[in-house]
Amino acid sequence: MVIPTKEEIQRTLEQRHTKTVQDKLSAAKAAVCGLGGLGSAIAIALARTGIGQLHLIDFDRVDLANLNRQQYAVCDLDRPKPEALRDEILRFSPYCKIRTDFVKLTEENIPSLLSEDEYICEAFDVAEEKAMLTNCILEKLPRKYLVGASGMAGYGDSNSIQTRKILSTYYLCGDGRSEICSEYGLMAPRVMICAAHQANTVIGLILGKEI
Numbered sequence: 202m203v204i205p206t207k208e209e210i211q212r213t214l215e216q217r218h219t220k221t222v223q224d225k226l227s228a229a230k231a232a233v234c235g236l237g238g239l240g241s242a243i244a245i246a247l248a249r250t251g252i253g254q255l256h257l258i259d260f261d262r263v264d265l266a267n268l269n270r271q272q273y274a275v276c277d278l279d280r281p282k283p284e285a286l287r288d289e290i291l292r293f294s295p296y297c298k299i300r301t302d303f304v305k306l307t308e309e310n311i312p313s314l315l316s317e318d319e320y321i322c323e324a325f326d327v328a329e330e331k332a333m334l335t336n337c338i339l340e341k342l343p344r345k346y347l348v349g350a351s352g353m354a355g356y357g358d359s360n361s362i363q364t365r366k367i368l369s370t371y372y373l374c375g376d377g378r379s380e381i382c383s384e385y386g387l388m389a390p391r392v393m394i395c396a397a398h399q400a401n402t403v404i405g406l407i408l409g410k411e412i
Contacts, residue, residue, distance in 0.1 A: 207296040214251040222408060223251055229407045232256035232318035234306055234334055236282040238387055239350055240324030241272035242396035243403075248290045250404060254298040255290070256318050257283040260305035270389040306330075311337045315345065320403045323349035324396075326387075339371060348402045352376040353395035354387055362391065364398050372406075374398035 205213075215223045229252050233240045236259040244255055259282040263273045277285040283301035290297055302314060311334065315321055321338060325331045331349065338347050352375035353362060361376040375395050 204295055210294075210296060211251075218251070225407055225409075226251050226404070227253040229320065230254040230256070230318050231320040231322065231403055232258060232315055233322045233324060234258050234315075235324035235326070235330075236261070236271075236286050237267065237324065237326060238270035238389065238392040239353075239396045239399065240322065241282070241286055242393050243322050243324060243400045244286055245272055245290060246397060246400035247403060248294045248297050250400070251294075252297070252403075252407075254300070256300045256302070256315075257286055258302045258304065258306060258314065259283055260303060270387055270392050306334060308333060308337050312341045315342060318345065320346045320348070320406060322399050322403065323347060324399070335371070339368070343370065346370050346372075346403075346406050348372045348374065348399045348406075350375045350395050350399060352378050353391045355391065356388055357391070359391065359394055362394050362398060364402050372402050374402065 218226070231247055231252055233244045233255065236244065236257055240259065244257060248255060261282050263277040263280050263282055263285055265278060267273060268275070272289060273285055281303040283303050287299045287301050290299060304310070306314065323331055323334050325334065335347065335349055338345055347370060351373055362374065364372060364374045367373050
């Protein structure tokens, strides 16, 4: 198999997006915090768009229960999620700069781990962890753009998932209410819709398009 050159791939992206747009995307740095159903789909969407640098962060390993909605394969079982997702992205974007951290984010390490990233996607499952990351970034990294998520469980109305501007640098995607319950859990379609909202918001911010 012959791998296209970096210049060939760049040229193709410029033909699709225009050179002006692609230059901005190629210069951007984004972090994805949590690489489950949301995070893995966000990362792949951003990578396919040609974002210059991705920072993939998670402390978990791929489990069989992840395969119903997360962007992993059976061959990835028990692998660290950052490593498995990096390898998947490099299959279609071989020149993407990818930094991986197989670590749990805490109030203590967030400022240093995310210091170089301009756009940060919150993709945690647990409400307390979402709040911790959000509060920490707003307080300690106030100049970073943060795109979070709340409410994408089940199989309800696709159009109820929307993007809202909460603060000048903070955006929230989801329906704001759907939670995992005994009737249904997290399913790929709505999770991927929310992930697409998050990735699209990041792209809009990179290009200077107000949401």
